[in-house]
Amino acid sequence: MLNQLPKNYDPKEFEKKVYQNWLDKNYFHAEVNEEKEPFTIMLPPPNITGALHLGHALDQTIQDILIRYKRMSGYEALWMPGTDHASIATEVKVVEKVKKEKGISKKELGREKFMDEAWAWRDTYGRRIVEQMQQLGSSCDWERERFTMDEGCNKAVTEVFVRLYEKGLIYRGNRIINWCPDCKTSLSDAEVEHEEKMGNFWHVKYPIKDEDLYIEVATTRPETILGDTAVAVHPEDERYSHLIGKIAVLPFLNREIPIVADTYVDPEFGTGAVKITPAHDPNDFEVGQRHNLPQIRVMNDDATINELGGPYVGMTRYECRKQIVKDLDERGLLVSTKERNHSVGHCYRCHTAVEPLTSEQWFVHMEPLAEPAIKAVKDGSIKIVPERFDKTYFHWLDNIRDWCISRQLWWGHRIPAYYCDDCGHITVQRTVPEICPDCGGTKLRQDEDALDTWFSSALWTFSTLGWPEETPELKYFHPTDVLVTGYDIIFFWVIRMVFSSLEHLEEIPFKHVLIHGLVRDAQGRKMSKSLGNGVDPLQVIDEFGADALRYTLIHGNSPGSDLRFSQEKLESARNFANKLWNATRFVLMNLEEEMPTMEEMAGNLALEDEWILSRMERTRLEVTANLDKFELGLALQKVYEFTWNEYCDWYIEMTKTRLYGDQVEPRQTAQVVLTEVLKGILRLLHPFMPFITEEIWQTLPSAEGSIMVASWPQAREKALKPDMETRMEHLMTAIRNIRNIRAEMNVPHSVKAALQVMAHTEESREVITMGTPYLKSLAGIAEVTFLEKFEEVPELAVSTIIPGAELYIPLAELIDIEKEIQRLEKEKEKALSEIKRVEGKLANEGFLKKAPTKLVEEEKAKKDEFQDMLVTLEKRIEELKA
RNA sequence: GGGGAAUUAACUCAGCUGGUAGAGUAUCUCCUUGACGUGGAGGAAGCCAUGGGUUCGAGUCCCUUAUUCCCCACCA
Helix, strand or coil: CCCCCCCCCCHHHCHHHHHHHHHHHCCCCCCCCCCCCEEEEECCCCECCCCCCHHHHHHHHHHHHHHHHHHHCCCEEEEECEEECCHHHHHHHHHHHHHHHHCCCHHHHCHHHHHHHHHHHHHHHHHHHHHHHHHHCCCCCHHHCEECCCHHHHHHHHHHHHHHHHCCCEEEEEEEEEEECCCCEEECHHHEEEEEEEEEEEEEEEEECCCCCEEEEEECCHHHHHHCCEEEECCCCCCCCCCCCCEEECCCCCCEEEEEECCCCCCCCCCCEEEECCCCCHHHHHHHHHCCCCCCCCECCCCEECHHHHHHCCCEHHHHHHHHHHHHHHCCCEEEEEEEEEEEEEECCCCCECEEEEEEEEEECCHHHHHHHHHHHHCCCCEEECCCHHHHHHHHHHCCCCEECEECCCCCCECCEEEECCCCCEEECCCCCCCCCCCCCCCEEECCCEECHHHHHCCHHHHCCCCCCCCHHHHHHCCEEEEEEEHHHHHHHHHHHHHHHHHHCCCCCEEEEEEECCEECCCCCECCCCCCCCCCHHHHHHHHCHHHHHHHHHCCCCCCCCEECCHHHHHHHHHHHHHHHHHHHHHHHCCCCCCCCHHHHHHHCCHHHHHHHHHHHHHHHHHHHHHHCCCHHHHHHHHHHHHHHHHHHHHHHHHHHHHCCCCHHHHHHHHHHHHHHHHHHHHHHCCCCHHHHHHHHHHCCCCCCCHHHCCCCCCCHHHCCHHHHHHHHHHHHHHHHHHHHHHHHCCCCCCCEEEEEEECCHHHHHHHHHHHHHHHHHHCEEEEEEECCHHHCCCCEEEEEECCEEEEEECCCCCCHHHHHHHHHHHHHHHHHHHHHHHHHHHCHHHHHHCCHHHHHHHHHHHHHHHHHHHHHHHHHHHHHC
16 A cells, blocks of 8 residues: 545645755755856845735745746756845834833933844844745745845945945935934935825915015915025016015014025916925925025924924924914915815825925935946846836836935944044044044044945845855856846835946846735735734635645736735635645555556557646646746646646546556556656646645655655657647547536436447547547446448437537437427537638638638638538438427 | 726636637536545636727737726925
8 A cells, every 4th residue: 555645635734844844955055056057036035023924925935936946947046035124114113112111212222222122123023034934835045044234234235335435426415305203214215105185275475575565475384484495486477576586574483585586486386486495395405505595494303393493393393384374364474275185205114294304314326326227127138027117117217316325213234434523524434443534533433323224125136145255156146037026116126226236246136027916805905904904824824724825826816916815716726735635645546556667658558648648748838938937827827727627637537447447557557647647747836836746746656855856847849749639639529518418418327328429530430439438437328339321320319529420329218309409409500600700711811811821721620620510410400300 | 297007707817929718716507426525517607898990810919088096206
């Protein structure tokens, strides 16, 4: 007795064990190996802020499929895992934790102790993420696991910062930036989410100094009046030309501000006069620069009004807005209030409305970096899949502005800039300076700020391989092959990796970018904490198994599009696993200890053997092609269909006559082919469903080692047997038709019918002869006889047609003649409509001239076929009516 | 304001370089046949959103319209 499997598929029984075995055998590890071609994927490092969600599961499943496929195909496949420190998000979480546990703020705790807390957090969640990935089956090279704040990454970050600074591409400046009053840090443009909101548009009068005149401005943010330093009008706007150069008096503060002319102003919009607040509006900032206006910042870091706000000091920006509107109204300066839609920026982490304000920050000068990045995609060095995301990529780069990289946070890479207290000189260098190179002073302070998280993730493809050292790994594995990520982080990450790698390594970071969509809930809603519709991958794995989860995420999904996640899909995935499981049980219980090899049986193959082997070959060809084009959903679909519809539904059923027969030889061939094809299926399916395929593989005789290191089946076009496929098709049609007739005639299973065949071609006679055992076992036929003359056709019989032959079932006592005539009429209709279609085509001159000859031939053949069928049907109907 | 996507069977979605519409789920009929009822056999179900164009031929390519959904954007 060979190995046996339990009756039901229960992934919990083996998934952990299987994964542990892979770990023990070190199969995930990749090394520089000049004898093999490398294939590299860098895992987009998950944030250490919490647990993995279904989006991660999708992202990682795609990568795991690709990496397993390539590993089996003989590549030295490296999948480098790691986690991201996620500066803001983690810091916020740790701040909350400290507050909750210790009741103190981060300042009270102090920088050093705060960092200890953050590292402890990282240890906990970093480990949890690894565990989750392992449950999903991810075959990462854990020995190479990295963290964006580990020593190697730190070194790379410093190196990049210093190089860019020395090149003049990083600078420090007092500029307008996006400020999150809740996270209390600056944000890059990419980190601001804009939202359309209904707000008010207030028209306000500013008195003109020493004159009985007013200038009317319009604003959505009255609280910024406190920071106004000018009013601007269009230079050619005649309504205001007399006011240019005059002085307006700011309400409440009585500040005297000039009226300036600037083409930025759109005379058509609002009143045509704009209040200018250089310290709180990006456009106004620009105007301010052009006209040398002072910047008056009237808000604190928490967006309350500071002492420059006069009577409004201490109010929040919203309280202040309300109060100012009220005060303006009281003084008769409020002209009107209108409703108006406008977009407000929000922090992508905490969703607080962002406050634009001027601040001393570090920036990357983007223009010179953007250009090569655009070129790399334009010239095809980097291919984005699906292609349409090119537009997103270009659009962002074409409109890029300088990148604000400093964050007022502790958790992150501290900026390697040192200020001299004596002379104010700024030193940027790789190591901590002892003395100021300018004045020799020793009182040096390092910049307090940390770098944007994305600054370090931008280096991920090479900082993880040892850069700036010229390591063998870097040379061998870089550029990486595919970057797999969601469309939501093209801006944050993909673009920045491209220009970073091009700038520092002078090569692309990856050859392909494979974009996937978002995982949504069954109603199509985004999964979110506030909706409470998030699904925990671990719970899914617990209930259905990791393979079913992976199947659900991949099946029927196409690159770049969102997918809905539902219970039904999981069930269908689990059912498929169960089907495969039981097919294996069937095979196992019919095998014997001693089995010949496939090669030894090559001469004994029956029609169905040749057929299934040819079909498997075709499936291999298609699946491999799909995988190479990143069409994972299609690839999986094909494996599924081959497994269920061909192997299980037909081939297994057909082998039963041989397996249960008492002759050794045909039985052995069936046993060998059953095993061979099952193994073929397992190898094709392994990248998608690694656990079940491994578990089953291990039970099969003659399967050596792990399926993980088995070879990917090389598809051979010449192994296809199209004629065998056609013959089998005909036999299957015969069986289906007979089953159909039986169902329609309500012939119970117990009643075996005799089949009489009028064969017109040698081939059809052969098909029926070879197919006789299957007509018996699968179509309820008792025996098959061939008719030689038309006169022998029984009168009371139901009939059906396959190419080249008519099949009759005399069921005199059972058939209802009227019903049978109806059935035949229906078939006749079908034949007629087919003939009409084909004839229409063949009557078309253009078709005959321009369509490929092969197609024309096929159509002609079809026409003949259907016409024969029609003749037979008509004859048959006549006979029955008579 | 700009860009993109979607619109295919009751539902959720596939459909690659144009050549007679597919799957899963649900539904209807039958079946405890020695792998599987997490199953088997059979059936019903679609003017592939709209109007045009290119073509011998369009779900597939081009344009129009409608609806829905994303993304981007410095009109105060």
